Amino acid sequence: MSTTPELHSDIDLRELVISLLAGDEDVATVNARATDMVYRSEVRTAAEELAHVAFVRGDRAALHTAHWVLSDIYEWCFSLPSIDQVDSLVSEILDDIRTVLENAMLADLRGKLDDGGLDSAPQDPESFLPWYRNFISSHRASNHPFYRDFLENRASVEDIRFYLAQETSLDPRFDDILSLLTVGTDGSEKMELVTNLWDELGNGSPDEVHTAVFAKTLADAGVSKSFVDTNIMLESLICGNVSAALALSRRHCYKAFGYFGVTEYLTPRRFRSYIVGCKRMGLPKSSYVYHDQHIQIDARHGPAWFKNILLPVISREPRCASDIALGTVMRLETSAWYLDALQAKLEPAG
Structure with a gap:
């Protein structure tokens, strides 16, 4: 600190x-x-x-x-x-x-921000979604070597522990973030957010609530609060703070729709790499059950977020497309900075 x-x-x-x-x-x-x-x-x-x-x-x-x-x-x-x-x-x-x-x-x-591509963001909802998917997929955060190479092939058990500590800046409060984003929505947007929230809440099963499962993952890995406070990186704090700022302030709600849409879309592929690394090291399933749940669930929620939140929101108010696009690049860039720093910390050059 x-x-x-x-x-x-x-x-x-x-x-x-x-x-x-x-x-x-x-x-x-x-x-x-x-x-x-x-x-x-x-x-x-x-x-x-x-x-x-x-x-x-x-x-x-x-x-x-x-x-x-x-x-x-x-x-x-x-x-x-x-x-x-x-x-x-x-x-x-x-x-x-x-x-x-x-x-x-x-x-x-x-x-x-490297926001040069934002000028091309269309305000027509039918054109926006293909642009949005392509914009995410073409960004370096979408296929970052920390996940696809380091975690899968070389990370150690201690690296996994350090990584989990960084992830505490967002994962433990994602259900509350969804609750905040739901305020003021209607129709398909509200239904998608509530469906997503219900999945986060374990579909009504207390033992399956994602925050509880994540907390158990941390405990099993020996990631205590003191360990987090001692080891969390500045870039992790930045990601968590930007996430909280967008969720808590109503003036940022459209940015938040774009920002957290990226999170939903990229989670499955990132968590697959994490699980590959855990299995390579022979870690017990308890170390990745949280991540396995999100692969299954977010594979549905990513595309549904686009269709049921972004599409109707932009259809109703095309001008919000620029804010959604800005939130998108905010998430992609801060994520890339975070992953760059994480890889440099765990696998320094030379």
């Missing part, structure tokens, strides 16, 4: 967020701070300073800190509040920090 970089503000955002989430101060104290506009302004200023150093100046230590802060806040967003905090206004302070860092993160990402 990176240390906090030298900043001018007297407020250490990471320490502040950890303290707020831990409930170190009573509700009355937190609420007094939340209604103190001078204090709120100081917090926003500290967030803006961190955002500038991290995302404009590109300081890697600051970047780690910014993404850890966002990751902590997103973890809170996807959790039930403590009964001791139900009357707390802590969300108002956290939202100030989140808004500043999230906007800076997405602006930085937008500036780094």
